[in-house]
Amino acid sequence: MITRAYRYPLNGSSLEPGVPLLDVSGLTLRFGGITALADIGFTVTQGHVHAVIGPNGAGKSSLLNCVSGLYRPQAGHATLHTGKNGAATHDLIRMRPHRIARLGVARSFQNIELFRHLTVLENLMLGRHIHMRHRLLTSLVWYGPARKQEIVHRELVEEVIDLLQIQAVRHKPVGSLAYGFQKRVELGRALCMQPSLLLLDEPMAGMNAEEKEDMARFILDVHELAGVTVMLIEHDMNVVMDISDRVSVLDFGKLIADGTPAEVSRDPDVVKAYLGEELSA
């Protein structure tokens, strides 16, 4: 794996590439009478780009929300491996979202969830929140240790700004930026957490071909140069087949396929889910 020529590692996981990072098993989520996810199980491997695809309403975002703690599934586990060789395991289900974030699970949202009134820099610095150790009292006086720490964090944030090429808009309030830039800032905020697992919910939704290409490039940079494990939801099949190492396919809350892009694209169930019955006959 290539390493970045920057000073700070963005990958927060100390697992070897190729070992399981996140084990999802038996995940079941119901909203009243509707089963959004039924007994989902798969494994995200350290060092992979793992795509989750499926038609609208298949439960992709629900799955991501379960992993990041925003939804509480009725059954199942999502086990995250951390520490040297994955010695420590944490079941993310029933853990509060901010605890999950502190384990290094970072995410972006389908409909951008940035702090619109804060600047790009402030948004990214907030990505450092879990790594800032100073207590409330030093924070209140904001001098000495608190300040020194912020300078170090700022250096890392600047590297992320360079990586995502958002230098020019650093001091602009996020709400005033173009959509494509906002998507990048959201990716940047997640990266600033030095994530062990990066969850991206449709990072290319609503973009034109050129913006999509840029975003795919950034995701590959994050993955190849920084070595961050990425789990992403995407609709654009070309993009998914290009950049992912492994693909899980959901349809009506069920896992209908899980494998390499080549395997999945040959799978008759997947073809049926995407193209309908007639064409497979």
Place this chain on the structure above:
Amino acid sequence: MSEFFQLTLFGLSNGAILALAALGFVLIYKATGVINFAQGHFLLIGAYVFYAAMLVFGFHWSLSIGIGVIAAIALGVVVERFILRPMIGEEAIAVIMVTIGLSSMLGGGVQFFFGTSPKDTPRFLPAGSMELAGATIPWNRISAIVIAAVVLTAFTLFFTRSRHGIAMRAVADDQQAALTIGISVRRVFALAWALAAVTAVIGGILLANLTGVSAGLASFGLVVFPVVILGGLDSVPGTIVGGIIIGLLTQYTAGYIGGGLQQIIPFIVLIAILMVRPYGLFGQTRIERV
């Protein structure tokens, strides 16, 4: 001219104290979305705790201020944890009624422990006065303005610069996103209530020295509402401008018109502002298109 000086000074000092209390109100509204009708009574609590510590128990004034601040933190955290947190997800009107109930409880609690008669004034600000252009300028008013300005500046810096301050603004902006970057929204809520109580209590302590300690302080606290409506419910600079405008207006009305009009002038402003600029001078314009 000398009367004008004097009224201005009194207006500025009252306004600065109002700004402190209003800052707490805005803090709670921004971070948690709750409209806290008990904010004025936090002033009252501050004044009485300070009075009790200094004159009943005989502590040094600096220690008494410390006790007041600690009591404020405890009050804020307890109120958030046991009264407001169970109300999360309830209708806005229900939450407002709860804070109105809280204000009655605080007011009643003060009467229960201290009775209804006015108390001695706990004095810690420098006494005496100076003559300026024929006006008598009391030192305690000057020092109250300085202290309030320092506290307001410190809090403004805290919000704009520090990690916890920015975390609070982040929660105000987008709670879901704040959770997913590892900010504990519950702790931010508790922090907002604690800081809001602290600013109000500092205001109450200053007020205790300037006007004495009595149940009437709560009616001074009520003027917080015109201040935040004028400045904008969610604007920190708005509290300072709003506080000073209302403070000056009240004093000028008292000095030049009188007849009790000064007691209702803030509320006349409140109604006028609601008709002309419902989001206040600096508040965010919220237009919902349906």
